[in-house]
Amino acid sequence: MPKINGNEIRPGNVLEHDGGLWAAVKVDHVKPGKGGAFAQVEMKNLRDGRKLNERFRSADKVERVRLEQKDMQFLYESDGMLTIMDMETYDQVEMPADILGDRRPFLQDGMTIVVEFHDSEALNATLPQKVICKIVETEPVVKGQTAANSFKPAILDNGVRVMVPPFVGQDEDIVVNTETMEYSERA
Template sequence: MPKINGNEIRPGNTLEHENGLWVAVKVDHVKPGKGGAFAQVEMKNLRDGRKLNERFRSADKVERVRLEQKDQQFLYENDGMLVFMDTETYEQVELPADLLGDRRPFLQDGMTVVIEYHDVEALNVTVPQKVKCKVVETEPVVKGQTAANSFKPAILDNGVKVMVPPFVGQDEDIIVNTESMEYSERA
């Protein structure tokens, strides 16, 4: 595995640090008036979700880990375990549902997701950035209410609450951004 300097760490990089796998969430390059510059890195443990703030000077070397990404299709849920199928080899793998976190409701039958592996261990599941959902409950459309920033609450078919523009009515399909958990556009 390649070693990189502490000042080369970027958000999204996976690092091996203190006998664990960490993903860099936020990186700030600090140049104090006195002393050398350093990178203040906020990291999240890929196995247990712990967070850690660490300082890396440019002379510090860290192991950068490359994770293998595979497209896999979601099949079904069984006792808190999600079953995915590799689209090339047709092998099935079971992963805990909490691996998805708050993105879990957006997982739909037959959806293709990206699973990141370190050797044979699955560490992360990424759902598509935009997902089509149906509005099951919202306030009725009020004619003439066209204020630029007026949004109203809506409940989707997966139970998630989002804010939608006033023109979106009940039983309409919308596209939701799964990263920001916000309304994106009409479907």
């Protein structure tokens, strides 16, 4: 694995530090008036979610880890574990459902997700940026109401509540952005 200097750490880098795998969330380069420059790095543990603030001087060497990304297909969930399948080898892998966090409700049967592996251990999963959902409950469409910055609440078929424009009615399919968890467009 390549070693990098402390001042080369960028947000999104995965580092091996204190016997664990950490993702750099935020990096501030500080040049104090007295003493050497350093990088103040906020890191998140990829296995248990702990956060850590650490200082790295430019002379410090850190182990940078490259994660292998694979397209996997979601099959089913049971007992808080997601079963996913490698689309090339048809191998099935289990990973905890809480790895997706608050985006878990957007996971649909047969959906292709990108999973990041480190030595055959699934550490992170990314859903497609846009997902089609059906509106189960919302206020009725009001004629003559302008669409300028007026949104109304709607509950989707997966139980998530989003704000939608007034022209969107019940039982319509909409496209939801999974990164911002907001209405994107009509499907």
